[in-house]
Amino acid sequence: MRMTFRWYGEGNDTVTPAQIRQIPGVEGLVWSLHDMPAGEDWPEERIQRTVKQIRDAGFHPEVVESVNVHEDIKLGLPTRERYIENYKRTIEKLGRAGVKVICYNFMPVFDWMRTDLFKELEDGSTALFFEKSKIDGVDPFELVKLISGDRSLTMPGWEPERLARLEELFEAYKGVTEEDLWRNLEYFLQEIIPVAERSGIRMAIHPDDPPWSVFGLPRIITSQANLRRFLKLHDSPANGITLCSGSLGANPENDIAAMAREFAGRIPFTHIRNVRVYDNGDFIETSHRTQDGSVDIAGVVQALHETGFDGYCRPDHGRHLWGEQCRPGYGLYDRALGIMYLWGVWDSLGRRKLQGEVSA
Template sequence: MEMTFRWFGDQNDSVNLSDIRQIPNVKGIVWTLLNQPVGEAWPEEEIAREVSKIKENGFHPEVVESLNIHEDIKLGKPTRDDYIKKYIDTMEILSKHGVRVICYNFMPVFDWIRTDLERPLEDNSTAMHYEHKILDDMSPKDLIHNMKENTSFELPGWEKEKLDIIQDLFKAYESVTRESLWDNLQYFLEAVIPKAEELDIRLAIHPDDPPWSLFNLPRIISNERDINRLINLYPSTHNGFTFCTGSLGANRDNDLVEIAKKYVDHIFFAHIRNIRYLNDTDFVETSHRECDGNIPILSVLETLYRNDFKYYIRPDHGRQLWNEECRPGYGLYDRALGIMYMNGIIDHLDKEDKK
């Protein structure tokens, strides 16, 4: 497995590539063009510029996260073919510049959601927190109001250009069921996987986060059954998923070790994150150290290692430490600590193998 680190670009990240260079064993940068409109093809000159920066700092650019899916594709609108063509156009350019894995998601309207971005922890650090009742008590109308009136209520992963059309999006999804969303995902995969095979790019869908429906929107990548269905939707060595321990782990019924073992050949990217359960639905993010939360980090890493996981891994969300000003969950310090924790586990497994 190869260690990587997510970076949002010079204009959108408090962390510098030169800072990341000082973390031992980081080989690649997981990157994106954050300011590109969703659905439009990425300009090659901007791709080349970003890749050049990454390489100049001693990293490879082999993983992109996220090349987002336009809502018209998820909704199955007639315009989806044009957006799929643009998606493929971007894949072709990314392939020319060394990209080998694309992480994407198929979550309607939102990416991942938290209700508090800076919840204080016992050690005086802060972390992201999810309280189900807050969202469960909201209507889409309440959500729109909060997002327009309260700048602190900013959802991570939110594409701000959607704010003006969010009411229309909710309306459009009223007729979309889980089965029709599956149909629309299959349509997308049937169009892009043959090109992915040709380009030798692996597509790794990210699980729903949290892994259940919100605002009556369907979600379809939430458990082992969904993962199995995804893989069989378009059987291919280039159709797989991102194994996110925090997202899948929020569903208490998911056996993360079993999923890692059973589907290792279709895991092209792994996000290692720890969370602590507060009740049946609520959780707070913690350090990567296993005993600080409820995710079996040690067993997951050992399972990936023993089953010859050969793709990419990165620390996922971290706490905000030592007064660092950063994107919530994406500071330098705690993710660096997470890498060193994982490095220690991997070094131990290497040593055991050599006995």
């Protein structure tokens, strides 16, 4: 398991690389050009400048999250060809820069959805929260205004240019079914995976967050069966999954450890976090510790360990602790605590395996 930490870039993150270096075992920064609109061709000079900055800070730049997919591709419009060509060129440039994994998603309109960015937990910390009753039957435009957050920092999936098109996008998705989305995703994969193969990059789709329809929009990367179907769309090592325990774990029917075992070898990247799911469908993000949420995080890590996982991992969203002012879900302290919990489980599994081999 190769530990990484998401970093939003100088001037766009409250956490610095110098602080991240003090977290044991972190070797890479997960990055992106967050100001690039979806569908644009990333400039090589900017890619190389960012990669140098990351390397100079003592990290590798091998994971990019995300190269956003333009809505015209998801909708299957004739204009998608232009955006797919831009995507291919960006993959090639990232390959030349030493990138090994690109995390992306295929969620219509919203990359993620919460109803409260700073819901207070029992211990006084705050966390991202999803309240089902605020989604069902509510005006999405009003909700977006309510939780659009601190605009001094970019919030991936909530970029200003995307929010400005909400009404247009909702109109465009009227009548678009899940099967339409599957067809458009398959077309996209057929175009980009051969480029990724040549560039030495593994594409890793991120599950939908949450893993069900929001505001009537279709969502398809939601379950073990759908991940199985996804991998069959283009059977290549370059077509993989970002296994996100938090996104998938919001649905109690999803067995993340079983997914880790079934899809071993097709998971180049993992996001590990915990969520507490309530009987009414609400959920809140918690510490990474297994007993604090509804996801068996220790069991997920064990499944990865047993299947020889050697890909990239990062602690996903954390709580906001000790009065830290940060981007929602992306402070320093709880993610650092999460890393140490993950290392503790991983190291104990390694020790147990070694002792078993010695005893044998």
